[in-house]
Amino acid sequence: MLLLKQVFRILDMKLMEPDLKSHVCIRLKRARIEAGFASAKEFSLRNDLKISTYALHEAGTRGMSLEVIECYAQLLHINSSWLLTGVGPKEASRTRVVPIIDWQEVPLFLQGKTLEHKAWTHADTDLHQQSFGLTVQDDAMEPRYPQGTIIITDSQQKPRPKDFTLFMCNDKKMPFFKQLVQSEGKFYAKSLNSTYPPLLLTKNIIILGKVIQAKLVF
Numbered sequence: 001m002l003l004l005k006q007v008f009r010i011l012d013m014k015l016m017e018p019d020l021k022s023h024v025c026i027r028l029k030r031a032r033i034e035a036g037f038a039s040a041k042e043f044s045l046r047n048d049l050k051i052s053t054y055a056l057h058e059a060g061t062r063g064m065s066l067e068v069i070e071c072y073a074q075l076l077h078i079n080s081s082w083l084l085t086g087v088g089p090k091e092a093s094r095t096r097v098v099p100i101i102d103w104q105e106v107p108l109f110l111q112g113k114t115l116e117h118k119a120w121t122h123a124d125t126d127l128h129q130q131s132f133g134l135t136v137q138d139d140a141m142e143p144r145y146p147q148g149t150i151i152i153t154d155s156q157q158k159p160r161p162k163d164f165t166l167f168m169c170n171d172k173k174m175p176f177f178k179q180l181v182q183s184e185g186k187f188y189a190k191s192l193n194s195t196y197p198p199l200l201l202t203k204n205i206i207i208l209g210k211v212i213q214a215k216l217v218f
Contacts, residue, residue: 025060095122100133128156140191155209164211
């Protein structure tokens, strides 16, 4: 199973930026206290960590690599994605792994075909077993979903107007990511990038599921 660094692909130097680093440190301290460790020293001694190093990490005076963030998340039994981004459930027990598949593999995946998954990400445990992740490959949903963003789709959740949705044309068998909108009684697949015109939904276009989570790649 691939680690967090292979899902987010955030450079270590990015973690040195003050705003991001300070938020990670605040969440780390909160998780440590809620886990019952009264001090950074107590947590370090209990887990055979170098006291000065952990203290500097929690204080935000030393940068943390993704491997270190994941290590602390495992020791505290929390969701490493939450520790890094603040998004999603905090408790590791409330998450499960979801495969990140290629766009052309979506029809096969939904048919129950066995695929060799090269990457995984974490999502809430209440998602259907046929939930999956995709990597955004174009600029149609910018600026909210830039290229490289990981989107997670639950194939059993029915989207409503304004929900972000995964569609597919029956004749092309290639999914596409848009926002479901309604106008004058008709439904459209709309891009957030205004250079792409809305696509009128016809019987030839099916809805594959609701996009329920997105993870930005820096």
